[in-house]
Amino acid sequence: MHDDLEFSADPARLDLDRVHTWLAEESYWASGRSREAHDAAVAASRNYGIYDRTSGEQLAYARVITDGVTFAWLCDVFVDGEARGRGIGVALIERIMATLEPLGLRRIGLTTADAHGLYERFGFTALEHPEQWMARTAAPAHAS
Template identity: 85%
Template sequence: MQDAADFEFSADPARIDLDRVHTWLAVESYWATGRSRAALEAAVAASRNYGIYDGASGTQLAYARVITDGVTFAWLCDVFVDSEARGRGIGVALIEQVMATLEPLGLRRIGLTTADAHGLYERFGFRPLDQPEQWMARIAAPAHPS
C-alpha cells in the first residue's frame, strides 16, 4: 500500500485528465450523471481545479474544483476519488490541500453539498447550516430530448 508521500497534489489546471474526470463525474458520480464533456470543460475553465496524482505514474487519482470570487465565498464541488484509490487517505489529502490553498483568501464562507461524505468534511470544519431556511436554490428542470 502506498502512503501519502507517494501522491502529489496539484492546483495546475493543465494537469487535469479531462477524459478521466469526465468519466468519473458523468458516469460514476451521483450528482453529475450525464454531464456533457463541453459542460465539464466550461466548468473547469471557470473554476479553481485540484488533483491528486500517483507520484510514480502521474495518473490522476482524485479531483475537486472550487467556484469562488476569491474574496468572500467559495463553493467546493465535484470532489471525486477514483474507486480503486479509495481507502488510502487520498480524499482527506485532497480536501486538506484544497483548504490550505483557500485559507490565505480569508473567505467568509465555503459551501458544499454532499449525500455521503459528511464525516470527511466535518474534519475540515464544515457543519450543517445554522439557518437552512435562509438558503435557497434554483434548480433547473431536466432537459427534455427534442
C-alpha cells in the same frame, strides 16, 4: 500527505477525459453531464488533483467556484474507485483548504449526500439557518 502522492492546482495536469468519465458515469450528482458542460465548468473554476507521484496518474479531482474574496463553493470531489481507502480524499480536501485559507473567505459551501464525516474534519457543519438558503434548480435538460 503520502510520499507516493502529489497535489496539484495546475489545470494543465488534469486528465480531463478521466475526470469527465468519473463525474458523468460514476458520480450521483453529475450523472450524464455533457463533455461540453464539463469543460466549461472546469474552465470557470479552480481545479485540484491528487496524482500518483510515480506514474503521474490522476487519482482524485475537485473544483472550487469562488470570487476569491468572500465565498467559495467546493464541488465535484471525486476519488477513483480503485484509489479509495488510502486517505486520498482527506489529503485532497486538506490541501484545498490550505490553498483557500489565505483568501480569508467568509464562507465555503458544499453539498453532499454521503461524505459528511470527511467534511466535518475540516470544519464544515450543517447550515445553522437552512431556512435562509434558497436554490433555483434548472429543469433536467442537461446535467451540471
